[in-house]
Amino acid sequence: MSQTAPRPDGPHGGPGAVGRGSARPTLEEVAALAGVGRGTVSRVINGSPRVSDKARQAVQSAIAELGYVPNRAARTLVTSRTDSIALVVPEAETRLFSEPYFSDIISGVSAELAETDMQLLLILVRNQRERERLSAYLTAQRVDGVLLVSVHQDDPLPSLLESLEIPSVLAGRRSDLEPLSYVHADNAGGARMAVRHLLRRGCTRVATLTGPLDMEVAQARLGGYRRALEEAGRPYDEGLVGLADFTEDGGRLAMRELLERRPDLDGVFCASDVMAAGAMQVLRAAGRRVPDDVAVIGFDDSIVARHTDPPMTSVRQPIEEMGRTMARLLLDEITERGRARRQVVLATELVVRESA
Amino acid sequence: MSQTAPRPDGPHGGPGAVGRGSARPTLEEVAALAGVGRGTVSRVINGSPRVSDKARQAVQSAIAELGYVPNRAARTLVTSRTDSIALVVPEAETRLFSEPYFSDIISGVSAELAETDMQLLLILVRNQRERERLSAYLTAQRVDGVLLVSVHQDDPLPSLLESLEIPSVLAGRRSDLEPLSYVHADNAGGARMAVRHLLRRGCTRVATLTGPLDMEVAQARLGGYRRALEEAGRPYDEGLVGLADFTEDGGRLAMRELLERRPDLDGVFCASDVMAAGAMQVLRAAGRRVPDDVAVIGFDDSIVARHTDPPMTSVRQPIEEMGRTMARLLLDEITERGRARRQVVLATELVVRESA
DNA sequence: GGCCACTGTGGGAGCGCTCCCACAGCGGCC
DNA sequence: GGCCGCTGTGGGAGCGCTCCCACAGTGGCC
Known part of the structure; x- marks a missing residue:
């Protein structure tokens, strides 16, 4: 590692001789070239206002000339900021999405x-062992913040984050008392909209297929269903509620039971698109036409919704916007540590196609 | 250059402010507790064989007692290994997948x-500016290796990686002369299998919808189509080839044209599921029954394939296995630098459903 | 005996940065 | 004149690790 030799070849190095081993310039070299001290260069890089215009200029052109890029490790070592955040995804969820x-x-x-120079670390957790490794990892303060995609009420991860006091933002929430910051879609509102659409369409016996009720999302969607009925003066009938789990198979199963219990149902609000797809198959197999005999609405407006036959009416949630918002909240929480937690609800929208 | 937001260099909290679970123990403390020198602890951690059992034992129990976790930044600073790899995804691709x-x-x-302690960095590149930033990023040697999900022949990224001599593995390849390591599915074989299936089924005029031909995947699938025809002694008829772009809309459009040109076609091999889904819609609209009048096969065995009506026969590629293999190759390339590049082709399989 | 090689060990040096202290220079105020 | 504060600056110290050199100890060989 003899980097003693002054490197005569700047960024102008021969076109052929690409920058292979060529040592990266250090802050010290920038300082020397700019004719200032290390401190000043550091101040310029970190945007401190306490630098004269002249010095700033000199430093900036030295940086440009050398193609200087700060060494992250060195910075992390002294600041113990990592400038990276982790997106943690329990892999089981992956399948559900x-x-x-x-x-x-x-x-x-x-x-x-x-726009930031934050790095995004992706961590999938697939079992108990990896969950433990993650705990060790987080405890060792290797990220500045955590985005957690998880919604089960008994997930231990959120509590861990809470107790480690690591800035974190959840996608979804465990309950409406969620103490951590979170971003989620207006699930109840979306469900309500969907059911109102069914009622307005003339359905009189509207059933629902739910997700697993240990998830707040599932509860919220069920809540919206119930609310819409009540607002319309209809009774909430448990016989019309099919407990399922967001999956296609679960949807099929629950739909079959529902159909046996209430052969007269004429509308189904499903808490996920794939359940709705499964339900539509079952309905067709039972000789019901969609939407003429039974109208069906899904949730997610996923790619599946556009490809069922008939194309599915579904509740859309602004997922990318959720991602954006999560990141924004997390960055805020990292810079202004100790600030109150923030919780954002994004609107959902009903995408009407032919199934209802 | 200094695109960092101004960070007032005033209040930094100082030690203790952030020190949550009390300061992390350092290697020095471990050494002290174990009654050995720093060097020995380092050797134990890094698995050097030149350590006596006694010392190793002492160190290991000290580590356990203190809950020691090595500081990554410090290690990176001196080794200039980052122990992280980047998964680079041109965002445009994201939509295609x-x-x-x-x-x-x-x-x-x-x-x-x-099982490693490598970190996975996720980098989406969505435009020219970000592409340039990525170049700077990679040039600054901030990752030990790169996984690149990209397949366009004119993508400049692979060449950049090549010239920087950063260990890298592609998903897919630019051409069959690809110099970088890559992993891909047997696209030609899958296509061939699909077309043979159609022929065996009795189809006599088998058309195909292609992807964009500046991608090797698309070419390979077209090649497999052609090969199957030739093997069966059928002529390769350009009139039966619909140039499309992997998308649903593109599939619809190309299918319509094909139908006009060759109203007598009785089978279609589509180079992607969504194109097949679009094609099926067009066929139905034109009064053709699937599979009775026209048999259809897709490629990918994506979720869409299971939900079309009728469910779609499709060629499955082992995507997760591709991911695994890519990671494995990259790790190899990182540890045994300079080794020959490796290229892996994984088998595809025909999933037969009702559309063919 | 001297010499060698080889194992296991301790600890100095130094990676590239930020932090912070000291201090120069320059007004403005008493 | 002396004193203050305020801005801009240089550079020492030190973050926690690995690398490597020096060296003690142990045996085997001539």
Whole structure:
């Protein structure tokens, strides 16, 4: 590692001789070239206002000339800021997500981070062992903040984050008492909108397929269903509620039971698109036409919704916007530590197609 | 250059302010507790064999007692290894992918990395500016290796990686002369299988919808189509080739044209599921029954394939396995630098449903 | 005996940065 | 004149680690 030799070849190095091993310039070299001290260069880089214009100029052109990029490790070592945040995804969830969910969240987060020089670390947790490793990891303060995509009420991760006092933002919430910052869609509102649409369409016996009720999302959607009925003066009938789990198979199963219990139902609000897709298959197999005999609405407006037959009416949530917002909240929380937690609810919207 | 937000260099909290779970123990403290020198502790941590069992034992129990976790930044500073790899995804691709593609790749990569202490950095590149930033980023040697999900022949990123001599692995390849390491599915074989299936089924005029031909994937699938025809002694008829772009709209458009040109076609091999879904809609609108009048096969076996009406026969590629393999190759390339590049082709498989 | 090689060990040096203290220079005020 | 404060600056110290050199101890060989 003899980097003693002054490197005569700046960024202008031969066109062929690409910058292979060429040592990266250090802050010290920038200082020397600019004719100032290390401190001043550091101040310029970190945007301190206490620098004369002249010095700033000199430093900036030295930086440009050398192609200087600060060494992250060195900075982290002294500041113990890592300038990186982790997106933590329990892998079990991955399977559940309406398909573009995951990439849309990432896309939003990444878009928001693009202007920053924060790095995005992706951590999938697939089992207990990895969960423990993650705890150790987080405890070792290796990230400045955490985005957690998780919604189960008994998930231990949020509490861990809470107790470690690491800035964090959840996608979704555990309950309406959630103490951590979170961003979520207006699930209740979306469900309510969907059910009102069914009622307005003339449905009189509207059923619902729910997600697993240990998730707040599922509860909220069920709540919206109930609310819409009540607002319309209809009774809430438990016989019309099919407990399922967001999956296609679960949807099929629950739909079959529902159909047996209430053969006269004429509308179904499903808490996920894939459940709705499963339900539509079951309905067709039972000889019901969609939407003529039974109208169906899904939730997520995922790619599946556009491809069922008939195309599915569904509640859209602004997933990418959720990602963006999560990132923004997290950055805020990191810079102004100790500030109150923030919670954001984003509007949902009903995308009407042919199934209802 | 200094695109960092101004960070007032005043209040930094100082030691103790942030020190949550009390300061992390350092290697020095471990050494003291174990009654050995720093060097020995370092050797134990890094698995050097030149340590006596006695010392090793002492160090290990000291580590356990203190809950010591090495400081990554300090290590990186001196070794200039970052112990992290980047997964680079041009965001435009994101939209193209058969839906679970992205998360499956990630899932595979992450699974392979779980046993390592490599970190996974996710970098989406959405425009020219970000592309340039990425170049700067990579040039600054901030990752040990790069996984690149990109397949366009004119993508400048692979060449950049090549010239920077950063270990890298591509998902897919630019051409069959690809010099970088890559992992891809047997696209030609899958296409061939699909077309043979159509022929065996009795189709006599088999058309195809292609992807954009500046991608090797698209070419390979077209090649497989052609090969299957030739093997069966059928002529390759350009009139039966619909140039499209992997998207649903593109599929619809190309299918319509194809139908006009060759109203007698009785089978279509589509180079992506969503194109196949679009094609099926067009066929139905034109009064053709699937599969009775026209048999249809897609590619990807994505979630869409399971939800079309009728459910779609499709070629499955082992995406998660691709992710795993990519990660494995990259780790190899990082540890044994300078080794020959490796290229892996994974088998595809035909998932037969009702559309063919 | 002397010499060698080889193992295991301690600890100095130094990676590239930020933090902070000291201090020069320059007014403005008493 | 002396004193203040305020701005801009240089550079020492030190973050926690790895690398490497020096060296003690142990045996084997001539």
